[in-house]
Amino acid sequence: MSSDLDSIPPVLVEGFLKLCEGDFSHRLPRSLLRDKDDTAAFFFNAIAEELDRILRVSREQEQRLLRSEENFRKLFDAAPVPMILIDEEGAVRMYNDQAAALLEVGRQAIVGASMREFFADENEWTMLFERLEKEDVVDARAVRLRTRGGHTPWSLLNARTLMLDERRTGVLTLADLTEQKRIEERLRRLAARDELTDTLSRGRFFEVVREELARAARYSRPVALAMLDLDHFKSINDRFGHRAGDDVLRAIAGLMTRGLRSQDQIGRYGGEEFAVMLPETPLECAREVLDRARQQIADLRLDFGGHTIAITVSVGVVSVLKGESIEAALARADKLLYRAKGAGRNRVLAE
Amino acid sequence: MAIDTTIETSAWTPIGRSENAEFFEVEPRVLAVVPFDGCDDNEETARASIRIQLEYLRARQTRASVLVFMDRVLTQSAAAREVYRCEPDPAFHACFALVGGTPFGRAVGSFFIGIHPPRVPTRLFATFGEALAWARLTAGAP
Structure with a gap:
């Protein structure tokens, strides 16, 4: 076996070892004679160059992906309405600052919790969730929420489903209706x-x-x-x-x-x-x-x-x-x- | 021992020249790219090569096969290979028939086909004759 290895030029062995260590910038010197050794060096250099290019492209894509995720997070958090993403089971995947304020919870505090917990009438949530699963959309439903602080604000719920990270995700937006309901009630009373x-x-x-x-x-x-x-x-x-x-x-x-x-x-x-x-x-x-x-x-x-x-x-x-x-x-x-x-x-x- | 990479082009019609190659019409619907012996092929020279071929073919509204002699190329960058992958136009390029008569030429050709296969059919041949036969077939040449 050692005689087989001896037949491999040391410079080539060294080069492959460098590749294995992740050093794709290493190049072998070429004689440019286009003979057997020069051909081996050409192959090595071409492979190293391709690996280097692939790694660079991969890193750039990874950076782009990270930036894209960061931009998404910023947009999501900056949205002027409460937004909540739920998974196929109706559990919270993600929510923004507005939603945290509405539900009176901390950031990340309710990831994994069921949305059922935040509805004053749990049966109403069950019905809405079933509709969302079946029809992929719930439009303009006035719902009464239940916050962690024990309050029950009225909200206007809109929901859609879409695929995110290859998972079926519900996107809920909530608009605070509490003041509007108060005004409606007052107007109703006044009118009567x-x-x-x-x-x-x-x-x-x-x-x-x-x-x-x-x-x-x-x-x-x-x-x-x-x-x-x-x-x-x-x-x-x-x-x-x-x-x-x-x-x-x-x-x-x-x-x-x-x-x-x-x-x-x-x-x-x-x-x-x-x-x-x-x-x-x-x-x-x-x-x-x-x-x-x-x-x-x-x-x-x-x-x-x-x-x-x-x-x-x-x-x-x-x-x-x-x-x-x-x-x-x-x-x-x-x-x-x-x-x-x-x-x-x-x-x-x-x- | 020096490698003989001479290519007999006297019977062919010159159609262009770049920094690292000459371009010929071998016969109707068959072109040839003959790099200068010992040349380097980079992104710039690769773009020039495809541009010269396409300008000729588009002017004549002709679709043709292209023979490329790989034994004469000394170095070829990954960027050049990327150009050959993306820039040929299937509307005018029927195929690329690479000729690699030497081990080095075959190494360059096979690496090119393996890592960056062009959008049009591309094969590597050991002799000019085999390459020309396939080129004629693919282009529908007489």
Whole structure:
């Protein structure tokens, strides 16, 4: 065996050893005679040159890949919306700073955790995840999250699936809806109620009455409607100012609400006018209920800036006729109201 | 012993010349690249070689095989081989028939084919005659 090795030129052996050590810059001197030894040197040098080139290209590609990954990470973290990547099992693969802030977690803290944990309703997550698996997309779903801090903010969820690193990955974006929901709730409440007196708004009162009239018509049940107006309200405003007027309206509405039965509804019809619905109530009974309320109001004494304010109301009440619209019934009640005014105020007229 | 790398080109039509080679039309649809004996082949000379071939063929709208005599090349860089891999145009280059009559020529040719095979068919032959026969066949030459 040693004689076989002896036949290999030492310079070639040395060269291959250098290659094995990773030194691809080593070149053998050539005689340029293109004979056997020169051919061997040519081969060696060509191989070394190719290895050197391949290694250089490989390193450049590796650097490009690292830069690309770093750029992706920067873009991901800089995204102005919370973004979360999940794997095929619904576990968190990656998330950005916005998502960390939304879920109230540290960076890297929830990698591997199931997204189920961050939904207030876990069943909702199950449903969404199934849809994402099946259809690859979930668009604009309002969801209630659960943060590690115990909060439950509303978020608008959008999701897509794609292949990342040869793995099926879900990309979730979340937009904070908490403020919007708060505004919606406030608007809903405002739309349904009169802000000053906390009675039903006119629109909502009409809705409620229509529903009740439809029900009452089905079962032939009596419904009474009344119009109520504060007596001499303008003079209260003129004497004591609009703040006093507001206080009076609030007090009257509060007293009426407490004085009526739970099924009765009161809505603010106009400036100092209220409409009242008394379901399942024959006319005479409605008149008694309203007269009781009228008396309580008459007995009320309100103190405003050292002045005592007394107030009375006039009321017209009707029993809604079969097939009669709310507008027609209230018009009749309104006529009675004005008759009550004409008859001296502070009274209830029923017809 | 010196290697005889003489190539008889008197019957061929010269079509161009670069820093390290002469170019001929051997016959219709067969070109030849004859490097100067003992030349170096680098990226620049490789680009020049392909450019001269393609300019000739495109001007005549002809597709041809190209014979290349490898025994006369002394050194060939990896960059040159990369040019031969990427820059030939299959619309005009039918094939490359390399002629390596000496062990050195065959070494250069085989390394070229093995590491950087061009986009067009390329084979190594020991003699000019074998190379020409294949070149004619591939180019559809008469």
